Amino acid sequence: MATVPAVPAEDAEPSSGGAPRPPEWRVRLREFLAAHAGRPPQDKAERLAWARGFHADLEEAGLAAPGWPVEAGGMGLELADQLAYHQEMTRARAPKHPCGLSFIVAPTLIMHGTPEQRERFLRPLLRADELWCQGFSEPGAGSDLTALSTRAVRVQDSDGDHYLVTGQKVWTTMADQADWMFALVRTGSPGPGGAGISYLLIPMDAEGVTVRPLRDISGGAHFAEVFFDGVRVPAANLVGEENKGWAIARTSLGHERATAFLSDEFRYRRIVDELLSLAARTGAAADPVVRQSLARIEASVRVLASNSRRALDLVLQGSDPGPAASVNRLVKSEFEQELHEVALRVLGPDAVLGNRERTAPERGRWTYGYLMSRASTIGAGTAEIQRNTIAEKVLGLPSHRGETRS
Amino acid sequence: MATVPAVPAEDAEPSSGGAPRPPEWRVRLREFLAAHAGRPPQDKAERLAWARGFHADLEEAGLAAPGWPVEAGGMGLELADQLAYHQEMTRARAPKHPCGLSFIVAPTLIMHGTPEQRERFLRPLLRADELWCQGFSEPGAGSDLTALSTRAVRVQDSDGDHYLVTGQKVWTTMADQADWMFALVRTGSPGPGGAGISYLLIPMDAEGVTVRPLRDISGGAHFAEVFFDGVRVPAANLVGEENKGWAIARTSLGHERATAFLSDEFRYRRIVDELLSLAARTGAAADPVVRQSLARIEASVRVLASNSRRALDLVLQGSDPGPAASVNRLVKSEFEQELHEVALRVLGPDAVLGNRERTAPERGRWTYGYLMSRASTIGAGTAEIQRNTIAEKVLGLPSHRGETRS
Amino acid sequence: MTTTVGIEKDLREALGRLLAERCDHEHVAALADGPQEWDRDLWAELAAMGLPGLVVPPEHGGEGMGFALAAAAQEELGRRLAPVPAMSTTAVQAALLASGDSAEAARWLPRLTSGEVTAAVAAGRTVDGWAMADDVRATRAPGGWRLSGRVPVVADAAAAGLLLVAAGADGDPALFLVDATVKGVRIDRLDALDPTRPLAGVRMDGVPAGRLAGHEEFTEVFQAAERAALVLLAADAVGVAAQAMDMAVEYAGTRRQFGRAIGSFQAISHRCADMLVAVESSRALVAAAAASLDDPSEDTAVAVDLAAAHALETAVRVTGGCVQVHGGMGFTWEHPAHRYLRRAKAAESLVALPDRLRDRAAAALVARLDHDNEDN
């Protein structure tokens, strides 16, 4: 890779003599990766099966979840080692875990779950034996949690202690493949700070669950709407206290994002290198105006790398990564858009081709990315909300809702 | 001039044969300008006297105020002719009227003044025999008129019907030279839409008026603070109804701005041409990144020209230029900043020199302009307020203060 | 002047009514997602209104109203994402008119203005604009020329009965007219970012062609076509942006969050205000550029380039903002927001890129300055 900036020194390939020996886990990981090397199958279903197999083996080998505590089934590695871990994985082009959302719910379970919940869910999750989807967004409730309206009513009857869930979620990824949904549901009255919201694990094969695919901006169906019609969920699937779900979701979101940024860092580095190559190949890099954009993108990817290391550092020191994570979230969402804007500029006249046109450069991936990244300032809280958060939580400015309301 | 875009056809220098004869006023104006040609004196005071003389002669010759009605002492010209008028003046580098603010108060007097007020004030104003300053801004009240606190209390005593004015104005230009101030003063309780505010003409030589110069960002004193300590102002100097002053100020501001834009149009055109020349001379125009900026500036100056003609068109049709004027105000304020940002980029290494450095290119005018234009998004309502106005008044979006307040 | 304003107003209103009825979102979506490439029926109705003949003088069956009016009409078409080849057809008309070739003009202009035939420009495409198609060879044949080769991407080719081809002839650049319906012409549809302006590859296998412009007239005639295309594309972009802005403002005024309409938050309302400023500015520049095509001067090229750069870029920003203001809703296939973004984004790189247009304009302005200075 051409432009990878400063990396830890031990990361370089050991030279013939006198280089420090890599740690034991790293030797094992390299062996594992070498043994599992191979090209991903072309077929989508086969590719999923292949990735699941890889991660099941990885878990078996004790090489999954570098940052998790050992008790939770992870490797308990330190920050620098986690960086090295992700770099090894990226370099080997190891298949991504088929369900990224698993790593949103898992920290929540580790921190707030009952021992039974941890026992039941974590291992299948790591092995990708069970896939997860997230049920936070609703049609009427984007950033405004008081509008969250999927209801969970607690009933105790002959079948035991249950919730009856009724409502609708939207923008759910992998809903059609997921075995479980971790969801925010309304169990109490709306109020500030997400009052009256609980965190519930819902089996997707339960009666009354309907998944309806949702076509997105690219024309593909990467999302779904999920409808609940009186779905029975055991009360044992409640995570944390009733009505305190939002705080739980929020903390673990923050912590998780900090580590998620790490793997993003290497992915972004690779995409930017690919963009630079594209610009060199098309000749666009000879255009001084394009060079300005390329330099800006390069600066952004370096900032992202630095910020995510800092955020993770804070997490590892036991601090709240909140501010740093908020900044990074905003930078990242706008970076993804800008990156693809530059990419389409680099494509030049070919940018008119659709993302399904097989004669398009790199089979339309940049156009596809352009379209999908239009959501990067919408998903996970809009860019506007992220700016509110920075202004209010980091800079301490008064609420944008106006003091007259509070 | 190099890059003047499409202008009315009769505007070109008449060719040897068959060209249409220019209208009578234009012949006279050209004669007048030819007779008054000459370089402005170097000395500041002499230059002012020179400009005053020019405009007194202009008024004498019936060639002042092209857009005003004839009854008010103007020429009553149509839009196209006004354009031509301003172009002649710009081309001849005729001295600007020494008091631009006169043309803010004058339309107010024409529309809302008593016959006595018009008789008393308009002619000396046009001739620049009397200079005016504006008293709208206050230290505590920028865009928020409810905070306007200079009080005018009406008293009737042996001296007759008077107001006693107490308070402070700020950012007053030419306060030290002005004979009169047109001011907004509080005569009633604050309320929405500028309630309780009156429009008053205050003699600057009255007892209790103190002018204190205010140094601005450039290091010069182009502004002053003005203090009123129980200043007696005849009630006959009230314009329009008591407590209805804001509406008066606002309408005439709108109308005036529409015509003020016209003369700006030619001034901006000239500055942009000078910027293009500077870029050609310094070699910066060979830089493709600079060329992008130059093209954007060129587009803006064309937009400004087109918008101001449209706004004036609306005024001449008797419509409210409000929306078009709001748009132009925003474009103009940001244009002035961008223009000078580009200019400093074009200066390159020389941009480090101060605006008083005599060896600086064009004696520091661009740096001076850069500093002074930092206020162009602050003065006359901040750019933020202008965006509010466009969003609420033009697009019909709800108030930014939040519905909970209204 | 008042008459022109009146005619423009009437035309916009009539077009607005027709399109509101015949080209609503459902219709556009069904067409864009379906197998049909363009809207023949709508084109016929537009032809009945005289639209395809706006810039063509009466002697060739047109209205002779000029680009000022054609741009206004195109803005209305853009507003409704009308899937019709007005831009390409007008570009070819402009080439026919600029060529002064009365035989070809008499042959094609009446059929183009009546709406019977539409046209497309088959040229090489660069960031700076149209160029010769590299892979097409023109050879002399008895009674004319024959063309062979391929042009990878041609807008509106599927609809076209007439192709304007830029190709090398005896080593020199030339422009040819090809009847697209003859044997030997193959049109291969491409997946387009903007399905309302369909794209295709064009292959020609020794097809007969008439030479519209030889080496000497090439630049002038080709420029006429490109400028016409840029102005109409820019006008279309103004309509696209204006409608996207209206949608965003409408949504911002009704959708509520935190107990208030989202349009009361400055993050949204100022974005909308900036949209208005950008759209109004584009419209002003495009109107000036169109007027300048009708009444050419040394400033015409600059006026066209600046207008196109501004309008094309504005449309991308405003339609992107429209998606953003709509939140998740704007990200669905069902919502029309993405179709506006697609039309805007594809237009930006269809003929010439905004930054390259700006570069050309600035260079011309500075060069003119030098020239003027030398004169003085």
Place this chain on the structure above:
Amino acid sequence: MTTTVGIEKDLREALGRLLAERCDHEHVAALADGPQEWDRDLWAELAAMGLPGLVVPPEHGGEGMGFALAAAAQEELGRRLAPVPAMSTTAVQAALLASGDSAEAARWLPRLTSGEVTAAVAAGRTVDGWAMADDVRATRAPGGWRLSGRVPVVADAAAAGLLLVAAGADGDPALFLVDATVKGVRIDRLDALDPTRPLAGVRMDGVPAGRLAGHEEFTEVFQAAERAALVLLAADAVGVAAQAMDMAVEYAGTRRQFGRAIGSFQAISHRCADMLVAVESSRALVAAAAASLDDPSEDTAVAVDLAAAHALETAVRVTGGCVQVHGGMGFTWEHPAHRYLRRAKAAESLVALPDRLRDRAAAALVARLDHDNEDN
């Protein structure tokens, strides 16, 4: 690593305390508007803390702490607009260290690190960075060289006891050291946009000079100086921007309009949020660039150029925003906002322009890519 973090924290705190006491707004304003060009007393106190020797190894009397720490210190100086020639002095130190000329190093470095002497770089100035001074001629003389000519604009020259001069010698570029206190050196003060970093023209009339780098070493040594200058200028800009942001946030939280703090309006609060993002991003890039100077690699030039471009541009934007947030208040001479804007704006064009730095960085990245591809 923890130690470095600790040392940096301690240094920042100590500097912060000193500057809060010795370099408040009134002090800076009085100095900037007065006849004195820089703050000798403050420099002496900074020297007592070891500041002028941070990048100089102990064998030359320095602290040997490297650029990481020097950048942190410079950020604190920028925060308070400290009128001291740290940037210029460090640049000349970097040249001395890079030259490997132990005699000159032994002669000057101890006096520079002790604070006894400060230095300035007298070079030609282009948009791309420092160049040879066109109007200076170097001629051989018994025992050394003599310089004659003028350098129009030199930062920190008025304070300087030592000048690093880039001049042609026998037709080749070379670097010379000149004792600025000798006869024949004339310093003419200039009105500077930023009076806290004073400028002067330098005239030399046959003054004796030592040659630090000849033709072969010229580029490497000169680059070392320029990179040091860029990193410190960028670090300074981070401090300038950070303080301007703090001022804006403070004002936005207290100033009320329409019955609310203005900072509750998104037009203001989002602007402040963007300031934070920009400042944090700059700080991260500058830290990486400084680290890269301490531990050079093939990436060093790119890291420096990207950091400088980002930080210099950010400071202009944030200080401009600070003026804007303060409304009329920020436009007065009395309010410190304009001094921050001046320091930021002047820094932007002092050594090399942000867009040129970006251009250089992008070109290097793409070239490296080609190179890597050839290797594979």
